[in-house]
Amino acid sequence: MAKQWIDFRLKDMYAVKHSLQNVVRQKEQELNYIKDHDKTSAAEIKISQLEEDIEHEKWLVQKMVNEIEDFKIGNKIK
Secondary structure (H helix, E strand, O other): OHHHHHHHHHHHHHHHHHHHHHHHHHHHHHHHHHHHHOOOHHHHHHHHHHHHHHHHHHHHHHHHHHHHHHHHHHOOOO
């Protein structure tokens, strides 16, 4: 039973990581679109917000990668 729990937990962690990576990808696409097509002052604010969001999301992805590695080490998974 414990092995099943570990497998589910690890799958959940990978799912969260993948979801965060998708969010980063989408926000980067939105940022690139705005930079290419909108030159208004409102766009500058949106660009600044997106850049901050992307930086934070990348930090969350790295945190999840670290948690996955720690989990694997703690449960002796290769």
